[in-house]
Amino acid sequence: MIRLFAWSQKKFDQFLFDATDARMCSVLRVGYATLLLVMLGQLAGEAEVWFTDVGVLRSESAEQFNEYAKESVLFWLPATSSVVYACLGLLFFNAVLLLLGCWSRLQAVFIFVGLTSFQHRNPLIFDGEDTVFRLMIFFMIFMPLDHAWSLSKSWTRRCRSRDRVSTAWALRLVQFEMTAIYLSTAWSKWQGETWRDGTALYYVSRMEDVFGRGWLPDWLFETSGILHSMTWSVLLLETLLPVLLWIPATRRYAILLGIGLHLSIEYAMHLFLFEWIMILGLLSFVKLEDLFPRTDDGGSRDSQPTELARECENLHSRER
Incomplete structure (x- = not known):
């Protein structure tokens, strides 16, 4: 023990x-x-x-x-x-x-x-x-x-x-914040009967004060199969994101799906900057060294992982 x-x-x-x-x-x-x-x-x-x-x-x-x-x-x-x-x-x-x-x-x-x-x-x-x-x-x-x-x-x-x-600890705080937001959102939606029965987005589409920023055909929300699929897809994605974002093998896909979700909401609804600040929070999970390997000091791309690993080890030992 x-x-x-x-x-x-x-x-x-x-x-x-x-x-x-x-x-x-x-x-x-x-x-x-x-x-x-x-x-x-x-x-x-x-x-x-x-x-x-x-x-x-x-x-x-x-x-x-x-x-x-x-x-x-x-x-x-x-x-x-x-x-x-x-x-x-x-x-x-x-x-x-x-x-x-x-x-x-x-x-x-x-x-x-x-x-x-x-x-x-x-x-x-x-x-x-x-x-x-x-x-x-x-x-x-x-x-x-x-x-x-x-x-x-x-x-x-x-x-x-x-x-x-x-x-990484300060960056981890942002990641914890994002995880908590998705967890609380999913938990709240699971308590709602309309989310469980697949009709929640129909009522969302009738909220004229915030919905209707971008054009969407009415039949999307009036066709039972499509309505249920969209509602349950949102519920499933927000339920899985807090887990998928922390798994290295699924992190990239989770980030892309999350960004796609927020851009879709931004297109359909008037929520000012909420979707954009959430997208920024999702970017805290991105590892830039995977997208843009360093080539500082004339080093080759192949040598960068070794150098970065050595620097990480030295920094971690200094923190101790």
Whole structure:
């Protein structure tokens, strides 16, 4: 039993703190910053309505029903339009610096504080999409975001061999988040009778406030066999994704299927940036060394796996 526990502990330690290609963290940085700029642009258009005392929810009222009011810096400041737009402007500035790779981990801290402040100032207008945004930027605080495509790295001109890899634990947090989302979604849908009997998508297609972004023929949802097949396919895929994403042999197919699912939903429904932030989260499972093998320092592609493995081993020993 002791040996089994020691073996399990060792494997879990390797899983969390093994080395990974740091370029994936930079991919997440660029993708996240791009989506964040879009979201901030949408918020700016209605900021006075949602976040000031001349809008629909005064700060005193928000504090009364919001148990997280102390976590928003907006409650410490005057609830005026100038203050709100100044805070949004700072958040926009941080997002631009994150996109360019200027001290990105520091920008991630500021963005996390900013998003938390706005979301807790008026939680009535935010949903699960915004929670994913907030959690992901928190995890990114602990990633080597400036590893690639970064102004900070070009300014410091550092290109050390050990910079190629990073411990995987912060990236694992994003992967755990994605797994939890799919697990909870599948569990929730299995509780619904319409998902089990294969008719759920019919009712989804009648939600005129969110459905109908792209044209789809009515017969898709009015033909029993097709309707049941589509509904059960969605349910089956969301049930299997949390497992298939962690199996190396099926990971690539799971990522492609997941991206296809989210692009299909994006085509059919008005859900703003939720599908795109989910696609970005799926990319955290991608191993860039499989797609774009390194050829740094004049090394051949055949020699790269050996070099990367050696670097991983050295990094793992240093972490210990």
